[in-house]
Amino acid sequence: MGVVRLGYIHVRVTDIEEAKKHYCQTVGFRLVKDEGKRVFLKGWDEWEHHSVVLEEGGIGVIKLGYKVAKADDLEVIEAKAKTFGVAMERMSAGDNLETADGLRITLPSTHTIELYHNMTVTGSDVGRINPDVFPRDLVGIGAPRIDHALLGCDNVNETEKFLIDVFDFYQVERLVPDLEHQDVSLATWLSSGNRGHDLALIQGEGYSGKLHHFAFQLQEWSDILHAGQIMSMDDVPIEMGPTQHGITRGKTIYYYDPSGNRNEVFADGYTAQRDRPTIIWTADHLAKGINYVNRTLAEAFTTVLT
Amino acid sequence: MGVVRLGYIHVRVTDIEEAKKHYCQTVGFRLVKDEGKRVFLKGWDEWEHHSVVLEEGGIGVIKLGYKVAKADDLEVIEAKAKTFGVAMERMSAGDNLETADGLRITLPSTHTIELYHNMTVTGSDVGRINPDVFPRDLVGIGAPRIDHALLGCDNVNETEKFLIDVFDFYQVERLVPDLEHQDVSLATWLSSGNRGHDLALIQGEGYSGKLHHFAFQLQEWSDILHAGQIMSMDDVPIEMGPTQHGITRGKTIYYYDPSGNRNEVFADGYTAQRDRPTIIWTADHLAKGINYVNRTLAEAFTTVLT
């Protein structure tokens, strides 16, 4: 069955107290474990132990954890990955808090991806018996869960091929230079199931190893406004939105955490399917693809990665 | 990869002209082919040839077509289904318009399911190159696509086991008599990917072979109101809603087509995952599970199937 979703992400932050305040009071994630310079967080609708890990010291992404459907998937993926000659190692139970053993892969784009099958299930805040649709004690934006990440690459085609062949992702949408060069990916949106993207890539010189953003999932357009209202109250810098993407049709705000990592709140978007014809965006339509309503992009959007 | 989604549904209607008018002018589906007593329709965001087929003569469901991810899946499923001893036959290219060969299975619940891998791709109304987020010429509700079906069963556990074992569906939510009998399914919501249900079952004496409803997918809560406004203008009988489900958290209106088949417009709901703990609803909370806001159910909801 392969890789099914982004399960956790470790992110560097410059000031752990400031970051904790932001992710808990503004985003509304729950503090699961506080180790001082490292904290573990989760959204109210997530059932595993944690999803966001903040580590003090700089900015940028440390590693991403993707869940696999079955324990056996790890071996299948390991075998396939070998043919690409990427750096790879087995990780042990305990390498990650409350997480069993797994596989640590260095993508061609140099990002560290950990594949895991078991993390302690601590349950969501509404439980699994006759659950309410949300808990009463939401804070700030009250984000229920993480959604996806967009990573930088010096060569999207190379990493995209790896993710499709080894992780069995499929390509939902693709940015190409023009209709004559549809085989050249300048950016790619990859999914394993029915969501518009579980992992996306964007190309740029020196982008490898960098994070463009990771996203929190909200439900719909009214939640995007609510998130924007909270961001205003908490002086969160917004880069783009509220708007809709042409790509994935998701509703969105891009913003920065206090350390300068870009984040997104992302809602709905269409139901992706493996046999849905891949949508092609040409580079001259990129602004419309990202920011459908306004058709503009801040320069930072394609130049600032952390 | 197995069965991925509801691809088409054939439904009986008492008056084809009246039905055509309803599904095209009210629901907003496009007429793809008109054979007089049988018509083929599709939503603006569907890329295959058709999804809803109306056939004059009575009411109720004739058959449902589920798409499989790979041609090879047909053989795998055939082999697994044999162990259940269900009636089954190969269907030929041309048995269904613009559809290649496949597999026709009679579920333990006596419903006919056709599994297919190839239907002619005619494209969506917004195309695949730099697409707009919707076409300008929407009619009525403007539903983009079909979503799922809920079928009646005399014995849910039996058919549920078949669908899980043979179709590789997983159980997202389950209705049980009480917490002491969590292994008894009175209703079940089954998914193959990240959607709350691709196929659901509800138990009742004499329900086998019957349709509770099939659903059109809308985007969000504001679209549900818009659908309700159009239903009011067109005198469509509404059974429940606008409301939210506790089960799946989808936003919904249940209504009847002019022949008396129950339909639903269904929007958002949470992202299902194969490893998400199955949500359990006890029978005493059924009304809240179906109609979260009002916590009431019309008697017809659990007694009228077609």
Add this chain to the structure above:
Amino acid sequence: MGVVRLGYIHVRVTDIEEAKKHYCQTVGFRLVKDEGKRVFLKGWDEWEHHSVVLEEGGIGVIKLGYKVAKADDLEVIEAKAKTFGVAMERMSAGDNLETADGLRITLPSTHTIELYHNMTVTGSDVGRINPDVFPRDLVGIGAPRIDHALLGCDNVNETEKFLIDVFDFYQVERLVPDLEHQDVSLATWLSSGNRGHDLALIQGEGYSGKLHHFAFQLQEWSDILHAGQIMSMDDVPIEMGPTQHGITRGKTIYYYDPSGNRNEVFADGYTAQRDRPTIIWTADHLAKGINYVNRTLAEAFTTVLT
């Protein structure tokens, strides 16, 4: 300038503790003063001292306070009211907490209306200098303010004439038996400004002196769903909705407080204007006028008043 809005309402409740919990934890009004058997509440966006007063002992409405624009209005209204021969008296400063003197009128429908010009201004929860769009500490539904009341009458035409002639209200919409009897009001929606109704009347035998409902104002359709979700969590009985009114086009849920008084959450609706042609609803379209989406009315809706 005349009467401008519903400023306060005194309502009887059977159990003051239960009522306090409902109006504060579920509706989200703030407790301003607690006198034990009588409590004063206000919404976060109201600037005067209080708006809802709950008094233990039975159910139903005790009196309604309408604000007048200028102190002089009281005399003008007193003079006009005299020609109708209704019971009337001056009320003194202190008759109502933090409220100056005014005029107490018994409507032809026997309801007590108090007209006042001055209540202590305590300010809204967001202040008046560079205010945020809502306060962070909302509870439950978080209703910002009261909106309107619908009162019962044995003879709508009579009280409607009084309210138009004396209070200078104008008629926004009217329910009539049929197009041949447009001068007979079975129900009427009266406004003083741009809102769909500041006071409405509905006719029925024995209705005089009774309350059909009073409403809390929310902003929009997404807030109506949120209110419904909270009502579900708190087991609040819902009579109708979420739906839209044909009359006023407001979005709505009707529900009951723990004592059995009917309340409404009401959002948007069109901008009324004094010169907008009065909308006429014929009795055969009443269900559509009240419950536009579903076109049904619970029997209680037109028979239960408190």
Add this chain to the structure above:
Amino acid sequence: MGVVRLGYIHVRVTDIEEAKKHYCQTVGFRLVKDEGKRVFLKGWDEWEHHSVVLEEGGIGVIKLGYKVAKADDLEVIEAKAKTFGVAMERMSAGDNLETADGLRITLPSTHTIELYHNMTVTGSDVGRINPDVFPRDLVGIGAPRIDHALLGCDNVNETEKFLIDVFDFYQVERLVPDLEHQDVSLATWLSSGNRGHDLALIQGEGYSGKLHHFAFQLQEWSDILHAGQIMSMDDVPIEMGPTQHGITRGKTIYYYDPSGNRNEVFADGYTAQRDRPTIIWTADHLAKGINYVNRTLAEAFTTVLT
């Protein structure tokens, strides 16, 4: 009763065909009368003959028509205006199509305001007997009506005083340099009823006689997104939004018509009241007041008027 609302606005456009296409196909206003170089339009929910008049030749506002509640208001206003020494003349029936006589005033800010009491009532597109909540044949954004205008002034205090004293507007919100200079209006939002603004003023050198924008009223946040989607499809330049105002709390997009006149789609906002304490915004919070979510203003927003 005084001045009640913006009834019509005459705007210059550079190319009448292009403008007609924009206001009819994109905004969705109806063409009422086409005189070639001048066209009369109205929204589907407006009952008078017309509201927007486009005249070929340049850009900017020609004049605004405000409706008065009673014919007698014209004389009262004329008498009050005389004390200000502004230029003023009676206008005759027929000066404006389907409009009776009235009063033409040159504001201190040099804008031409026409006050009128009678325009032919042609009815809205949903009629006044058991009306539907919108007509089925909406085009583009489908804006139901005009809302307000924001005019430029070299001296806001002067014109504001005129509008309050003569038109009996009241001040809902005010922009001031700082809390020590709350009597200096840099911008003002004036209302006659319950809406956040019927007429607003913004100060700048050389602004007198100029238009900042005029607005179309939509219902709610989901309609703002829909408007933005249509603007994207029709290549309409957007200046700001979708966002919410801190001032009025309205939801908004600012955009330009093909001639370069700024327009706005504006939805909900709070219910204004004459006795609600005037909200004060200090100049250092202007960006938050206008663009609450993002807290940024394009330079053009405070420099480009037409």
